[in-house]
Structure formats: structure tokens, C-alpha cells
Amino acid sequence: MKLYNSLTHKTEEFVPNEPGKVKMYTCGPTVYHFAHIGNLRSYIMEDVLEKYMRYVGYDVKRVMNITDVGHLTSDGDTGDDKMLKGAKREHKTVMEIARYYTDAFFEDCKKLNIKIPDVVEPATHCVDEFIKTIQALQEKGFAYEAGGNIYFDTSKLDKYYVFNDFREEDLAVGVREGVEEDTNKRNKADFVLWFTKSKFDDQELKWESPWGIGYPGWHIECSCISMKHLGERLDIHCGGIDNQFPHHTNEIAQSEAFLGHKWCNYWFHVHHLNTDDGKMSKSKGEFLTVSLLQEKGYLPVVYRFFCLQSHYRKSLVFSYENLDNAKTAYDKLIARIAQLMRAKGGAAVDSAAFDSLKAGFTAAMDEDINTSNAVTALYDVFKADTDPATKLALVADFDKVLSLDLAENAEKLVAEQDAAASDIPQEVLDLVEQRKAARAAKDFALADSLRDQISALGYTIRETRQGTEITKN
Ligand SMILES: [Zn+2]
Numbered sequence: 001m002k003l004y005n006s007l008t009h010k011t012e013e014f015v016p017n018e019p020g021k022v023k024m025y026t027c028g029p030t031v032y033h034f035a036h037i038g039n040l041r042s043y044i045m046e047d048v049l050e051k052y053m054r055y056v057g058y059d060v061k062r063v064m065n066i067t068d069v070g071h072l073t074s075d076g077d078t079g080d081d082k083m084l085k086g087a088k089r090e091h092k093t094v095m096e097i098a099r100y101y102t103d104a105f106f107e108d109c110k111k112l113n114i115k116i117p118d119v120v121e122p123a124t125h126c127v128d129e130f131i132k133t134i135q136a137l138q139e140k141g142f143a144y145e146a147g148g149n150i151y152f153d154t155s156k157l158d159k160y161y162v163f164n165d166f167r168e169e170d171l172a173v174g175v176r177e178g179v180e181e182d183t184n185k186r187n188k189a190d191f192v193l194w195f196t197k198s199k200f201d202d203q204e205l206k207w208e209s210p211w212g213i214g215y216p217g218w219h220i221e222c223s224c225i226s227m228k229h230l231g232e233r234l235d236i237h238c239g240g241i242d243n244q245f246p247h248h249t250n251e252i253a254q255s256e257a258f259l260g261h262k263w264c265n266y267w268f269h270v271h272h273l274n275t276d277d278g279k280m281s282k283s284k285g286e287f288l289t290v291s292l293l294q295e296k297g298y299l300p301v302v303y304r305f306f307c308l309q310s311h312y313r314k315s316l317v318f319s320y321e322n323l324d325n326a327k328t329a330y331d332k333l334i335a336r337i338a339q340l341m342r343a344k345g346g347a348a349v350d351s352a353a354f355d356s357l358k359a360g361f362t363a364a365m366d367e368d369i370n371t372s373n374a375v376t377a378l379y380d381v382f383k384a385d386t387d388p389a390t391k392l393a394l395v396a397d398f399d400k401v402l403s404l405d406l407a408e409n410a411e412k413l414v415a416e417q418d419a420a421a422s423d424i425p426q427e428v429l430d431l432v433e434q435r436k437a438a439r440a441a442k443d444f445a446l447a448d449s450l451r452d453q454i455s456a457l458g459y460t461i462r463e464t465r466q467g468t469e470i471t472k473n
Contacts, residue, residue, distance in 0.1 A: 001056065001366045003236075004313060006163055006244060006267040011368050014266065016235045022053050022060045023230040025264070026117060027222055027239040027247070030067040031101035032086030035108055036281035037288045037303060037318065038273035042240040044304050045270045045312040045369070047114040049238065051401045052365050062117040065225045068098035068124050069205050070195075071218040075246055077182065077192045084203065094204045098122070108290045111300035113403035119229045123221040126228065127207045130216045133224050133258055134193045142257040146184035148197030150211055152254055154189040161189075162252050163244050163267075191250050192217035219250035223263075227255070234264035241269040270312045276319045283318065293323070301405050302327045308371040308402060330404075333378075337395055337410035338417070339464065340388040349393045353386035357394050365401065374402070424470055428459050432468060435461070 004011045016022050026046055029035055035043075053060050073079030086097045106116060123130075134150055137143040142156050154160040182192075196214035206213045226234055239248060248267065255263040275283040286292060290300050306326035310316045360380055364373035381394045392407075399406045435450035454461055455473075462469045 001052075002368050003266055003268065004368045005265075006269045007265075012266070016058070017233045017265070020057070020059055022058045022235050023233070024050060024053075024060060024062040024236045024238065025222070025226040025230060025234055026062060026064040026237075027243055028064040028066045028120070029101075029105050030071045030082050031098045031105060032071075032082040033101060034287070034289045034291075035105050037290065037293070038280045039240065040108060040112060040114075040290065040303075041273045041307050041316065042238075042270040043109065043114050044112055044307045045371070046238040046268070047403070048308065048371060048401060049236075049268060049369055050115065050117075051403065052369060055401050056362070061119075061230065063119040063121070063226060063229045064117040065221055066098070066102055066120060066122040067218065067221065068094070068102075068122045070123060070216045070221065075218070075243075077217065081203065083205075087204070098124075108300075111290050111294075112304050113301065113405065121225045121229070123216065123225070124205060126221065126224055127216060129224040129228055130194070130220050131207075131209050133220065133227075133254070134216075135210060136258055137193065137254060140257065142254070143193055144186065145211060146186070148212065149184060149192050149214075150194040150196075151185060151190045152193055152250070152257075153186060154191075154253060155187045157253055157257065160249065160253055161245075162249060189246070191219060191246065193220050193254070219247055220254060222247075222251050223255040223258070227259075232259050232261070232263070236266045236268055237264045238268040238270070241271050244269055271315050273307075273316045273318050276317060283320075288318070296320075298323060298327060299330075299409075301403075301409075302330050305330045305375075305404055308404075309375055311368075311370055311372050313368070333404075333406065334409045334413055336382050337392070337406055338413040340382075340392050340395075341410055341414050342467075343388045344392060345389070347387045347389040350386050350390045353384065353390050354393060354397075357381050357384055357386075357390075358397060361394075361398050371402075374398070378402070420472065421470060423472075424459065425457070428454055428457050428470070431457075432461060432470060436468065 001014045002011050003014045026043075029039065050060055050062055068083060071082045073082055073085070083094045083097060086101070087094045090097060092100075102122070108114075109116060134143060137152065138145075138150065141153075143150050143152055145151075194209060194211055194214055194216055196209070196212040203215065206215055226237075237248065237251075244267075252263060272280060274280060275288070277283065281288055290303065293303055294300060302323065303326075306318075306323055307316065309326060309329075357377070357380060360377040361374055364370045364377050367373070378395070378398055381391050381398075384391065395406050431450050431454050435447050435454070438444075438446040438450060451461060458473050460471050460473055462471070
């Protein structure tokens with residue numbers, strides 16, 4: 001299986017550290033607000049990656065943090081504390097905000113069929129680990145104290161900008177959001193490991209530390225939580241592309257300085273979702289959440305399908321028109337599966353046909369998780385010259401990875417169609433039977449006149465490969 005690795009800028013054959021096992025880490029949400037659908041695109045695509053790894057037989061352990069402390073509004077350690085800002089906005093405590101939005105995040109994940117990682121760890125549970133790691137970094141000469149805070153010294157590394165060869169002067173970390181630059185920093189790219197001189201007088205969450213009472217910086221949590229549960233060598237680190245710098249760059253800096261060797265082999269970054277007015281989280285002034293899409297009548301799984309129709313390394317444009325197209329395609333997909341269910345009979349699965357169609361799906365997924373081609377492989381199943389039982393088995397198999405509730409929603413549709421059919425008056429059913437007999441006898445003039453009589457009673461009939469469909473006008 002091939003994966004694009006942001007670290008090498010190449011698509012590479014995936015080789016785990018330990019054969020058959022995958023250690024995977026995901027940056028979790030900062031729980032100060034609802035997740036917008038752009039954030040959730042990342043979690044959907046990471047979920048597909050994880051499920052595909054399991055599908056091909058890897059034993060996967062996946063860990064995710066929950067950021068409930070330390071994340072400032074600018075990722076470069078400036079601005080306000082996001083959690084504190086959320087608490088003030090809603091007149092609640094920081095912990096109440098964290099609990100509320102953590103639950104909301106997992107609620108959204110459930111709606112979108114995103115599996116919860118094996119380990120989910122809030123940053124506030126690991127402060128001891130952060131302190132120990134920061135102390136070790138200080139002992140190794142990678143951290144310094146200035147103005148009461150502890151900073152990571154990026155000049156001590158052979159290479160700091162590991163993802164891209166930035167030019168220092170282009171970055172202007174700390175000044176890009178109009179916030180004063182932190183004069184304690186020895187180098188522009190240095191970042192805070194531990195704050196003791198909080199600029200927020202009302203900071204609620206503080207801990208004792210060797211440097212005084214304070215709280216951790218944002219970046220240190222991912223390194224520590226990952227090492228706590230996955231050890232010194234990580235196979236895949238996932239996240240949104242916006243986290244590549246400075247967050248992931250800083251994670252690598254501190255982890256490798258601490259460990260003295262390479263930490264993570266593959267970096268999987270999901271690209272942006274933009275709306276047609278160029279914003280990431282809003283459309284026509286509305287904050288785009290899963291609940292909002294539901295209020296507008298979309299199944300959450302339709303949003304998942306919309307994401308899967310596109311490759312994770314392409315920017316995706318969200319508009320209601322695009323989502324409507326995905327909905328239409330999804331509804332058609334479900335209708336085709338429902339037809340297969342009606343036609344299934346007792347046939348056994350044709351294993352040769354199954355294997356060859358499955359090969360189309362795995363070939364797409366093996367090529368850097370190309371979900372767009374994997375969806376095409378799903379359509380190929382319908383077109384294939386094989387029996388409904390085999391097709392249904394393939395749909396169920398692919399859906400272990402795609403998680404689009406295909407069988408469930410098709411079963412619902414069949415039940416709805418049956419319920420609607422049971423409301424059809426006997427008079428209409430009798431005419432349908434007479435028409436069937438007329439067609440069998442090749443009396444097409446009679447068949448047409450019976451169709452007109454049925455139509456006059458308010459029903460339409462349609463011949464499909466699976467038989468006659470009756471619908472109310
Ligand atoms: Zn992270």
C-alpha cells in the first residue's frame with residue numbers, strides 16, 4: 001500500500017516499524033466550540049485510512065488527544081487562550097466547556113460513522129508527563145527559561161523546518177496576527193513548552209511545576225500523549241494540513257530532541273475544505289456544523305460521501321449545490337442496492353467475480369487512499385455481469401471501509417417501498433395483474449389501455465429488471 005508522506009513529499013510504500021502492526025496518532029480537537037465540517041473532513045479521511053489499514057489486516061492502535069488546555073488563538077503561542085475564550089463566551093468554567101464540546105465532538109463523529117480511536121486522552125490528564133519531558137529537554141540543552149516561561153530552542157536542531165524549507169524572514173511567527181512578538185524568545189521559531197507568567201490573569205487551570213505554577217504549551221501534549229501510549233516510534237501521524245506548521249513541526253522538534261532518534265515515519269495531512277466564498281468554516285454567515293446540515297435535511301452520511309468522492313490531498317469546495325449533487329448520487333446508490341436486495345434470491349456468492357471486483361477497490365485504496373477511485377470501484381460492482389448476491393456481498397465488504405450505511409439505508413428503503421405498496425388499492429393491483437397477463441400474451445394494446453386505467457386511478461407503473469414497480473403519483 002502506498003501513502004503520500006508530507007515529510008519526504010513523495011508517495012511511498014508503507015512499511016510499519018513492526019510487521020503487521022500500525023501505531024497511529026491523530027491530533028484531536030480543541031474543545032472550545034463545535035467542530036466545523038472542514039475539521040470533520042480530516043477526521044473522516046483519517047477514519048477511512050484507519051479502517052482500510054484494518055481491512056487489509058493490520059493490527060492498528062490509534063491514539064488521539066483532546067486539547068483542553070494550552071491552545072492559544074494563534075498556533076504560534078500568541079493571542080488568547082481558546083478554552084478561556086470559550087468559557088467566557090458561555091459563562092461557564094473551562095472544564096464545563098471542555099466536557100460539553102468533547103461530547104459534542106464525539107456526537108458528530110458518531111453521526112459521521114467515525115470510529116473513536118482506541119485511546120482518547122485529554123491533555124489535562126497528562127500534565128506530569130509534560131513536566132517530565134520538558135525537564136528532560138532542559139537537561140539535554142534544548143529548552144531554556146526566559147521571562148518565567150520555558151521555551152524550546154529551535155537553534156539547537158540540525159533542521160527545524162522539516163516539512164518545507166521556509167525562509168525565516170517570511171514566517172514572522174508571532175506578528176502575523178497583529179500580536180506583539182514575544183521578546184523572551186531567543187529565536188523567532190522558538191515556542192513555549194510551559195507558561196508560568198500567564199498573560200491571562202483569570203487562567204483557571206494551573207499546575208505546580210519545577211518552574212512555578214503554570215500550564216503547558218499546546219504542542220508538547222501531542223508528543224507526550226503519543227509516546228505515553230505508542231512508545232518511541234510512531235508509524236503514522238495524521239492531522240489537517242493547517243497543523244503542519246507550526247504544530248507538527250514543533251511536535252517533531254521536541255520529540256526527536258527528547259528521544260535522540262527519528263520519531264514518526266509517515267505524515268498524513270488532509271487538505272482544506274473551503275466554501276465558495278473562500279471561508280473554511282462558514283457559508284453565508286452560518287457556522288457549518290453537522291447539526292446545521294441535518295437541520296437542512298441532509299443525512300450526515302451524505303456529507304461523508306461528499307468527502308469520499310474527492311481525494312484527501314485535494315482542496316474540496318463546499319457548497320449546498322455540491323452537497324445536493326452528492327445527495328442525489330447517494331440516493332441513487334441506495335435505490336440500486338435496494339433493487340439488488342429485492343432481486344437477491346438464494347444465490348451463493350460467486351467468489352471469482354467477488355475477488356476480481358474487490359481487486360478494483362483495493363487497487364484504488366492502495367494508491368494513497370484514493371477514495372474517489374474507490375467510489376468508482378463501487379459503481380463498477382453494479383455494472384458487472386454477476387448475480388445480485390455477489391454484488392451485495394461486495395457492497396457490504398467495501399462499506400467496512402467507506403462506512404456509508406449502504407445496506408442499512410437500502411433496507412430502510414425496501415421497507416418504505418413495501419409499506420407504500422401495501423397502501424395500493426386492490427383495484428389497482430388487479431389491473432396490474434391483468435396487464436402482466438396481457439404483456440405475457442403479447443397483447444400490447446390491452447396492456448397500454450390497462451396502464452392508462454391505472455394512471456387514471458392515480459398510480460404509475462414502471463418495468464424494471466426486477467419486476468413491476470408501482471408508485472403513487
Ligand atoms: Zn497535535
